[in-house]
Amino acid sequence: MKDMIGYCGLDCEKCDAYLATINNDQALREKTAKLWAELNNATIMPEHINCEGCRMNGAKTVFCDSLCEIRKCALEKGVSTCGDCSEVETCSTVGAIISNNPAALENLKERTL
Template sequence: MIENWNISICGLNCSKCDIYLASHGDQAILKELLDYFKEQRNEIVNPDSFVCNGCRSSNDVHWSSDCKMRACALNKNLNYCFECTDFPCSLVNKFGSDGMDHHRRTIENSKKMKKIGLKAWIKEQKLKDKCFFCP
């Protein structure tokens, strides 16, 4: 983690993720998530199910415990997908083309992270005062 930038294995910034924030006490975001799941997915979700300490935590406190990219990176002893010689692989490409705009942006940004390095990428984002890869 670099300051408050908690970059996940796939390249998301956990500290800007709604699920991560809801699981760490942000009640307004928790309500938005519950409403989203009810209205958009027709699912009633238990508020206690929003538990995530980021993908570097153990599976029992991770929102996407079945994440194939996480399993692959851990198996290869990598911190980030972009460190892999096969990046972007079929898992990453599938994630980036699943219709979720923040997933697509995450992959685009991971490509830039690979090119200029993580610290330089974060510095660039801070200069822009934006977080393009956040949900």
């Protein structure tokens, strides 16, 4: 199992914020900020697009660091990922991610092996 699986099961290594950070790619930061601002109807600037993974030490986007309810819940419960929680398949908090990205649930199941 890869270490870069987020609390929710998404693969951080495929996230544009992570890729922009590790590659110091300003163009990708700008593209990602524009897209995320439109998707979230929020002010998101290129300088906000820095993340080294939600379970890793280091930079995180504002959302991942302090707004993500999934991350908050996992930290409160003291689990490595949602896959370590007995409620993962019925949880409404992580449910939206899992329903839109079935690979996330598979990543979480693999993580618990």
